[in-house]
Amino acid sequence: MSQRTLELGFSGxxxxxRVEVPPDAPPPWDLRSDLKVAGKPHPRLEAxxxxxxxxxxxxxxxxxxxxxxxxxxxxxxHARVRRLDLSRAKKLPGVLYSEAYPQxxxxxxxxxxxxxxxxxxxxxxxxxxxxxxDYEVLPHVVRTEDxxxxxxxxxxxxxxxxxxxxxxxxxxxxxxxxxxxADVVLTREYRTQxxxxxxxxxxxxVARWEGDRLTVWASTQATFAFRQTxxxxxxxxxxxxEVITEHMGGGFGSKFGADAWDVFAARAARATGRxxxxxxxxxxxxxxxxxxxxxxxxxxFSVRRDGKLLGAQVTSHGTAGLGRGAGVLNPAIYAFEATYxxxxxxxxxxGSARAFRAPRHPQGVFALExxxxxxxxxxxxxxxxxxxxxxPHPVRQAQYDVGAEAIxxxxxxxxxSSPGPLKRGxxxxxxxxxxxxxxxxAVRCRIGRDGSVLVANGSQDIGTGTRTILAQIVAEELGxxxxxxxxxxxxxxxxxxxxxxxxxxxxxxxxxxxxxxxxCRQRLLAAVAAALGCEAESLSLREGRVHxxxxxxxxxxxxxxxxxxxxxxxxxxxxxDMSYPSFTxxxxxxxxxxxxxxxxxxxVRVVKVVAVQDCGLVANPLLARSQINGGVLxxxxxxxxxxxxxxxxxxxxxxxxxLDYKILGAREVPEIVAIPFSVANGRTSTGMSSLGExxxxxxxxxxxxxxxxxxxxxxxxxPITPEKVLAAIAEAERTRRASxxxxxxxxxxxxx
Amino acid sequence: MSEERLxxxxxxxxxxxxxxxxxxxxxxxxxxxxxxxxxxxxxxRRLGPGPTPLSFRLNGEAVTIEVTPRxxxxxxxxxxxxxxxxxxxxxxxxCGACTVWIDGRTANACTVLALDVDxxxxxxxxxxxxxxxxxxxxxxFVAQDALMCGFCTPGMVMSCAKLVERGAVDEExxxxxxxxxxxxxxxxxxxxxxxxxxxx
Ligand code: FES
Ligand code: FES
Numbered sequence: 001m002s003q004r005t006l007e008l009g010f011s012g013x014x015x016x017x018r019v020e021v022p023p024d025a026p027p028p029w030d031l032r033s034d035l036k037v038a039g040k041p042h043p044r045l046e047a048x049x050x051x052x053x054x055x056x057x058x059x060x061x062x063x064x065x066x067x068x069x070x071x072x073x074x075x076x077x078h079a080r081v082r083r084l085d086l087s088r089a090k091k092l093p094g095v096l097y098s099e100a101y102p103q104x105x106x107x108x109x110x111x112x113x114x115x116x117x118x119x120x121x122x123x124x125x126x127x128x129x130x131x132x133x134d135y136e137v138l139p140h141v142v143r144t145e146d147x148x149x150x151x152x153x154x155x156x157x158x159x160x161x162x163x164x165x166x167x168x169x170x171x172x173x174x175x176x177x178x179x180x181x182a183d184v185v186l187t188r189e190y191r192t193q194x195x196x197x198x199x200x201x202x203x204x205x206v207a208r209w210e211g212d213r214l215t216v217w218a219s220t221q222a223t224f225a226f227r228q229t230x231x232x233x234x235x236x237x238x239x240x241x242e243v244i245t246e247h248m249g250g251g252f253g254s255k256f257g258a259d260a261w262d263v264f265a266a267r268a269a270r271a272t273g274r275x276x277x278x279x280x281x282x283x284x285x286x287x288x289x290x291x292x293x294x295x296x297x298x299x300x301f302s303v304r305r306d307g308k309l310l311g312a313q314v315t316s317h318g319t320a321g322l323g324r325g326a327g328v329l330n331p332a333i334y335a336f337e338a339t340y341x342x343x344x345x346x347x348x349x350x351g352s353a354r355a356f357r358a359p360r361h362p363q364g365v366f367a368l369e370x371x372x373x374x375x376x377x378x379x380x381x382x383x384x385x386x387x388x389x390x391x392p393h394p395v396r397q398a399q400y401d402v403g404a405e406a407i408x409x410x411x412x413x414x415x416x417s418s419p420g421p422l423k424r425g426x427x428x429x430x431x432x433x434x435x436x437x438x439x440x441x442a443v444r445c446r447i448g449r450d451g452s453v454l455v456a457n458g459s460q461d462i463g464t465g466t467r468t469i470l471a472q473i474v475a476e477e478l479g480x481x482x483x484x485x486x487x488x489x490x491x492x493x494x495x496x497x498x499x500x501x502x503x504x505x506x507x508x509x510x511x512x513x514x515x516x517x518x519x520c521r522q523r524l525l526a527a528v529a530a531a532l533g534c535e536a537e538s539l540s541l542r543e544g545r546v547h548x549x550x551x552x553x554x555x556x557x558x559x560x561x562x563x564x565x566x567x568x569x570x571x572x573x574x575x576x577d578m579s580y581p582s583f584t585x586x587x588x589x590x591x592x593x594x595x596x597x598x599x600x601x602x603x604v605r606v607v608k609v610v611a612v613q614d615c616g617l618v619a620n621p622l623l624a625r626s627q628i629n630g631g632v633l634x635x636x637x638x639x640x641x642x643x644x645x646x647x648x649x650x651x652x653x654x655x656x657x658x659l660d661y662k663i664l665g666a667r668e669v670p671e672i673v674a675i676p677f678s679v680a681n682g683r684t685s686t687g688m689s690s691l692g693e694x695x696x697x698x699x700x701x702x703x704x705x706x707x708x709x710x711x712x713x714x715x716x717x718x719p720i721t722p723e724k725v726l727a728a729i730a731e732a733e734r735t736r737r738a739s740x741x742x743x744x745x746x747x748x749x750x751x752x
Numbered sequence: 753m754s755e756e757r758l759x760x761x762x763x764x765x766x767x768x769x770x771x772x773x774x775x776x777x778x779x780x781x782x783x784x785x786x787x788x789x790x791x792x793x794x795x796x797r798r799l800g801p802g803p804t805p806l807s808f809r810l811n812g813e814a815v816t817i818e819v820t821p822r823x824x825x826x827x828x829x830x831x832x833x834x835x836x837x838x839x840x841x842x843x844x845x846x847c848g849a850c851t852v853w854i855d856g857r858t859a860n861a862c863t864v865l866a867l868d869v870d871x872x873x874x875x876x877x878x879x880x881x882x883x884x885x886x887x888x889x890x891x892x893f894v895a896q897d898a899l900m901c902g903f904c905t906p907g908m909v910m911s912c913a914k915l916v917e918r919g920a921v922d923e924e925x926x927x928x929x930x931x932x933x934x935x936x937x938x939x940x941x942x943x944x945x946x947x948x949x950x951x952x
Binding site: 047048050051052054055056059121198199202248252281464622623625629630631634657658667669 | 820822823827830831834835836837838839840841842843844846847849876877878880881886890893894895896897899900901902903904905906909926927928929930931933934935936937938939940941942943944
């Protein structure tokens with residue numbers, strides 16, 4: 001163990017901490033570290049492949065003899081399959097393999113009843129159309145509030161409403177006591193919609209057998225979990241399976257383990273002895289490949305006139321379709337005196353939810369931040385002031401200042417005071433996330449006698465830039481330029497890495513990468529020292545050269561002195577790199593939005609968003625800005641446009657395509673000021689924090705608050721459509737008139 | 753080649769086919785099965801239903817392949833022609849991931865029938881760079897990090913290159929010109945910046 005003093009925190013707010021650094025581990029980077037490659041804005045390594053079309057995604061695999069698979073899907077939300085006849089389909093020349101799933105009931109529109117594999121996609125299409133299915137349509141329920149009704153059809157078991165573990169928290173008694181001491185107590189209902197992931201690359205895989213070994217190219221954000229689940233489903237050992245994910249076209253939480261279609265592809269490939277391709281079409285993407293649950297949140301919050309938040313009580317119901325996990329993050333973030341939340345999953349006849357970028361967070365924060373603004377309005381306090389008073393996070397406190405300055409918060413006018421039909425408004429909301437550096441990721445670093453450096457890990461780059469960050473870390477540790485390091489990702493024969501969930505990837509992969517490089521560096525320097533007859537401690541590696549007391553030599557020349565063809569080290573993230581005391585407990589972020597609302601048409605245009613996001617030590621500001629922009633834009637899309645619409649009558653999705661399921665496009669992009677906020681939290685040896693998810697947490701809340709500020713009326717339901725905006729304005733108008741009427745009546749009384 | 757022809761979408765083709773069948777009083781199934789039963793008009797070449805020859809210029813080279821009439825340009829490119837740069841993300845003209853140039857104009861390859869490019873010149877993202885030298889838009893995409901997962905990128909690059917060529921890189925033109933290209937990752941701010949950089 002060696003003692004080190006670190007400077008932790010952020011600029012203008014730092015402190016010294018003494019830590020013990022284990023032997024064989026590099027000391028953690030902190031505010032004083034003078035980094036040359038890590039933390040710098042390098043373009044991503046695979047960018048060239050991606051802009052030229054050379055990057056091969058799963059859907060781009062074209063293997064000799066490859067066959068194509070697809071499924072017949074139920075158009076009904078709930079039905080019994082009376083008859084399922086594949087005979088005509090199977091007779092079609094070119095149909096090679098089929099499976100029928102004559103389960104007694106289908107329970108959501110889109111559920112597969114049969115699957116086929118054929119010579120070509122065209123034969124497949126023809127064959128799918130020849131499968132005959134007779135359905136006996138059964139009663140269904142697809143909307144959350146309908147499923148709550150006493151006489152709603154039961155979806156599974158007797159009750160549609162379920163409460164999972166951890167879905168009741170806090171103390172109701174203490175919240176009620178807090179409310180009793182409050183000056184203002186408000187009860188409001190907030191709603192959010194179901195959102196589908198809409199990854200541009202569909203789900204799916206290509207399977208190929210060679211003897212009893214299976215190779216699968218998969219569009220997955222978790223190569224190892226995919227391998228595990230696929231092997232289990234096929235009844236083989238994971239060691240027989242190699243999963244390859246060189247590039248993937250988006251996952252956002254919907255692409256972890258192997259799915260039914262992947263298992264089918266592997267079985268079809270085994271049965272026919274030919275590689276099999278199975279990618280979902282866009283309709284199936286919307287129906288069966290996951291979604292973000294909706295929510296109905298009844299909130300009772302209270303505040304003292306001086307702005308002290310007292311009680312927060314939330315009852316929430318949401319549907320994850322046939323799945324579970326519809327809880328919301330509400331209350332959270334602010335220091336309430338007492339909180340209580342009681343949350344329920346509501347079963348419906350719809351495709352199951354999956355994790356979706358910051359599960360539970362955007363929906364909860366939308367309601368939470370709306371309630372905060374309503375309380376601020378009620379006590380006549382500036383909403384930012386209310387947050388400052390109640391936010392315990394030191395980083396967010398600093399971020400409020402940065403963001404307020406960048407958006408020009410002082411321009412904010414009282415809600416509803418914007419004149420004319422085009423009304424401007426400003427809103428603010430906060431983000432939180434856990435510091436998700438998780439032990440267990442292993443990274444191998446190899447230095448060749450020819451001067452080559454290879455870093456390998458078997459997990460995937462979901463689009464965040466993992467490959468680039470890995471190269472930066474290793475280049476930094478070896479004192480090399482980025483271009484000298486080659487990275488191999490996305491093959492399960494390489495060392496283990498976690499799935500890209502919880503924003504764990506960069507924070508978990510960087511520390512072992514650094515330690516593996518550190519170990520190689522020590523060994524390289526030892527070899528050089530032996531060859532030169534000096535002490536290894538007297539040597540250092542920087543700017544592509546080995547520097548000694550008397551002489552220096554290039555990195556390549558130094559590698560030439562290695563006694564073996566290469567040196568190699570594998571490090572696994574563990575206590576030695578990732579359990580130092582942390583400066584902060586959570587990742588912090590704040591966002592400010594400016595909107596323009598057309599009060600006559602009800603349309604909302606987001607004009608500007610300022611996003612200040614804690615990144616830990618910023619791994620790469622260029623990529624960090626991309627992540628922040630992406631989180632913000634998905635957040636706006638969620639706030640204003642997206643909604644899965646299930647037809648209550650037929651149970652089918654009415655907008656299962658990219659024309660009618662509206663996601664944000666180029667026209668709706670506002671000016672975004674993305675501010676990666678660097679915090680040395682000292683928890684790991686590399687200091688990077690989770691970044692993929694937090695920037696999408698507060699956006700909808702900030703936009704909704706800005707809309708309310710603009711029009712002086714609140715839309716408590718997402719997406720904020722023109723219809724809802726006009727209804728809210730009309731409602732506010734009616735209330736105003738009614739109260740004006742009251743006042744006039746009172747006045748008249750006094751006169752007479 | 754006439755613009756009209758390119759504007760014919762798959763949906764219209766299907767509508768047209770159904771309409772013709774109804775007018776002729778021929779059941780659709782019979783038409784599909786018996787080629788010899790279908791009537792012919794003087795001066796009109798009947799295509800399909802089997803593999804039909806198709807010749808066009810692809811990234812500057814003459815190519816001839818055989819496709820069935822229902823094959824889209826996108827499937828012809830990604831299948832027999834082996835060019836998987838253009839992506840299939842929606843297959844109905846909604847996302848622009850399959851954007852290519854046909855006789856110098858951008859088009860969604862998924863909504864163009866392959867046989868409709870007979871005699872025309874098609875450029876895909878693979879044909880945009882020459883040898884090792886990237887097109888300025890590609891260079892700028894790399895430098896500005898105008899991509900994340902990269903699945904929209906080939907289509908996006910093809911649309912952007914056209915806008916840059918036309919000098920339409922002010923915010924408004926970019927918003928309008930890229931409204932047919934969806935990026936789920938939200939790379940737009942960097943894409944706009946890349947177009948402006950490429951223009952310089
Ligand atoms: S795949 Fe052609 S527009 Fe979407
Ligand atoms: S970069 Fe992923 S869709 Fe555009």
